[in-house]
Amino acid sequence: MDTAALTTAVPFILYFIAVFRPTIRCYSNIRYNIMHKYCNDPIKQFVPRANMTVNELVSEMGHAGAYNGGSLFQAVEVYEVMLRDPAMTKFFALAGAMVPAGMGGIVSTLMEKGHIDVLTSTGANLTHDVIEAIGCHHYHGTAECDDVDLRREEVNRIYDVLLPNEAFGDLEEFIQDVYCSLPEQPVTISCLLRTIGEQLESGILATAAKHDIPVYCPAFQDSILGLQYWLFSQLHKKVILDAIGDMHVFLNMVYEVKKAGAVLVGGGVPKNFTLQSMLMTQNGFSSVIQLTGDRPDLGGLSGATLDEAKSWGKIGEGGVGVTVYGDATITLPILAVATLERLEQK
Numbered sequence: 001m002d003t004a005a006l007t008t009a010v011p012f013i014l015y016f017i018a019v020f021r022p023t024i025r026c027y028s029n030i031r032y033n034i035m036h037k038y039c040n041d042p043i044k045q046f047v048p049r050a051n052m053t054v055n056e057l058v059s060e061m062g063h064a065g066a067y068n069g070g071s072l073f074q075a076v077e078v079y080e081v082m083l084r085d086p087a088m089t090k091f092f093a094l095a096g097a098m099v100p101a102g103m104g105g106i107v108s109t110l111m112e113k114g115h116i117d118v119l120t121s122t123g124a125n126l127t128h129d130v131i132e133a134i135g136c137h138h139y140h141g142t143a144e145c146d147d148v149d150l151r152r153e154e155v156n157r158i159y160d161v162l163l164p165n166e167a168f169g170d171l172e173e174f175i176q177d178v179y180c181s182l183p184e185q186p187v188t189i190s191c192l193l194r195t196i197g198e199q200l201e202s203g204i205l206a207t208a209a210k211h212d213i214p215v216y217c218p219a220f221q222d223s224i225l226g227l228q229y230w231l232f233s234q235l236h237k238k239v240i241l242d243a244i245g246d247m248h249v250f251l252n253m254v255y256e257v258k259k260a261g262a263v264l265v266g267g268g269v270p271k272n273f274t275l276q277s278m279l280m281t282q283n284g285f286s287s288v289i290q291l292t293g294d295r296p297d298l299g300g301l302s303g304a305t306l307d308e309a310k311s312w313g314k315i316g317e318g319g320v321g322v323t324v325y326g327d328a329t330i331t332l333p334i335l336a337v338a339t340l341e342r343l344e345q346k
Helices: 003-038 054-064 067-084 104-112 123-133 147-152 166-180 189-198 204-210 224-233 245-256 268-280 306-312 328-345
Strands: 088-094 118-121 155-158 161-164 259-265 285-292 315-325
Touching: 054 067, 054 328, 067 088, 067 285, 067 315, 067 328, 088 104, 088 268, 088 285, 104 123, 104 204, 104 328, 118 123, 118 204, 118 268, 123 166, 123 204, 123 224, 147 155, 161 166, 166 189, 166 224, 189 204, 189 245, 245 268, 259 268, 259 328, 268 285, 268 306, 285 306, 285 328, 306 315
Parallel strands: 088 118, 088 259, 259 285, 285 315
Antiparallel strands: 155 161
């Protein structure tokens, strides 16, 4: 650019800056404000350390705060508040093959420590709980195997967990003796489960009976315990299993609770039975934690979001819900141990 052109351009540039500087500054301020409206909580890089406790691990996951690691941290935060609140009635729903995977001990421990007031479970988990309590075992296996050969060898497979048929033979001998001790009158499922627990020394049902914690199993028929009761009923017609009888006690209790919190492991019947109880009251759950591996976009209850539950009134308008997607054999132990560690530290 020659001298004459530069002399002409400089005044124009200075004029442009003078006129548009406020606009440029305003635009920069808008961008700055927008950025800090949304971007004011920076992610911190996870720093592993030797000898980290479970709570310290979860806290580091919270500092990173992303994806389901961040959700698990939030779940621990909510669970700690739930367990510290003396006015909170604590519900626990158990679905999926958790007892065969060794998770039954977590449920028993939480009951022992007073952290479960009401338990709802699938019949399958309770069946496997009894199997363990009478001295039988589940065994490590592999998902890559010959299932036809397992059938011939009378071994049952739950993904990579194995259970020999002889365990069901021992279960039948035990449970038929328990059923035969029932009075010849209608009995609710929860009373039946308590009677079973009173005959056991360990496990979920034994712990529940010891601490007077009600156990509900609305799909009791959908289990080996249910099949065994059908077998028993063929010769004992007067001992009727009253499936609706539990609803009276359960809903009366729900009416009386001041605050309600819930942990939902998996979904299905235990999740819905627990949450739907609020439909008959003016209340809603105030705190809910859901551990699931199911997707929400398929319309199934097991993957349904907790926000969706608010539309039904199952969770109150101001209720807090945290969903952690993942394998519950990973998320449940971390949730339980990290929260227990916090409770014992403070």
